[in-house]
Amino acid sequence: MAEVNANYAKLPGSYLFSEIARRTAAFSEANPDVKLIKMGIGDVTRPLAPVVIEAMHAAVDDLARVETFAGYGPEQGYDFLRNAIAEHDFAARGADISPDEIFVSDGAKSDCGNIGDILGPNNKVAVCDPVYPVYVDTNAMAGRAGDYDEATQRWTNIHYMPTTAENGFSPAIPDETADVIYLCSPNNPTGTVLNADQLQAWVDYANAHGSIIMFDAAYERFIVEDGVPHSIFEIPGAKTCAIEFRSFSKTAGFTGARCGYTVVPRELERQDMSLNAMWNRRQTTKFNGASYVIQRGAEAVFTPEGSKQIDETIEYYRANARTIKDGLENLGLAVYGAVNSPYVWCKTPGDMGSWDFFTLLLEQAGVITTPGAGFGPSGEGYIRLTAFGDAGATREAIERIGKLSL
Ligand code: PLP
Secondary structure (H helix, E strand, C coil): CCCCCCHHHHCCCCHHHHHHHHHHHHHHHHCCCCCCEECCCCCCCCCCCHHHHHHHHHHHHHHCCCCCCCCCCCCCCCHHHHHHHHHHHHHHHCCCCCHHHEEEECCHHHHHHHHHHHCCCCCCEEEEECCCHHHHHHHHHCCCCCCEECCCCEECCEEEEECCHHHCCCCCCCCCCCCEEEEECCCCCCCCCCCHHHHHHHHHHHHHHCCEEEEECCCHHHCCCCCCCCCHHHCCCHHHCEEEEEECHHHHCCCCCCCEEEECCCCCEECCEEHHHHHHHHHHHHCCCCCHHHHHHHHHCCCHHHHHHHHHHHHHHHHHHHHHHHHHHHCCCCEEECCCCCEEEEECCCCCCHHHHHHHHHHHHCEECEEHHHHCHHHCCEEEEECCCCHHHHHHHHHHHHCCCC
């Protein structure tokens, strides 16, 4: 009989979004007149920038003519896009990344998961708690997480690093050796960032222990504050210990179009093997390249006009984030994130649980949020609100919440 990957049997159900959907549907059925406002899901709502659309249209026309037709492209991405990324996302910020260290893909979620293909089975993995679930679940699928313990809601072989208001949302460097460390800044779900000193401490730790940092910078373009690195490669020493994931999804509205990239430096070696060469081998074997049309669209993001248009959209979301943050703070709530991020992480009033506050906002304001506990035990006592919605609906949601006595 064929053997399956038994690790899948250990995975807990994806309780969070199905439970949100269940409670929301039950409320809607009982209250069909309430117009719900969604601030739960982390998906963008603004259309692609006009220059991106133009570039994609032109690329479709390329495919329509024999002289300009493009079939399979390079698995690593077209040079036109890798060069633009190296110049604008890295050289412009003082980070020395060459195009052959950049691997274009169909998005950061796939890359965050697929990177496990080039890691051994016995690594000790460290993640923040709360966490973007993909890091944990993909390691569990690969057998690196141990067993899931329902009581603690944690995997036995994963090292969890709580990030809460008490430690300023900065994960503590572990006493034991963590071989693979996932860091996400600006963070999903907390919306908080790690500054240069905090990242330097992680880079020093990783270089001293032979660890690898998996740095997820999917929300990099939301950073406004000085001193907050946009890339781990702005930190000295990072090229010998880090891999970085980037995405056009939240920064340029590509959640539906799909494009991202991963940076694997040539200096990154473990056990005499180059991770850049290994990732290249992995991608050329298992991936046939991101779509030509989409890569042309992504290239347009880096033109002066594209950059301006993208920033306008980001500013639209930032204004929503400010509306949410100011509104909730006016109610006396403690609010985190929101400044360098589209995510607002709000402490529940009193000692209310995440799910209770979620239910209160749903039933009394018709606003759908995400309970922080769904992202890990240390998310208990928080909810996440997203700034990706319509500006008018965001203002209305905050007005509705403002009428509650919390
Ligand atoms: N990384 C983080 C932290 C995210 O929140 C998301 C999406 O929500 C992704 C990666 C995935 O992005 P993509 O759309 O590029 O797959």
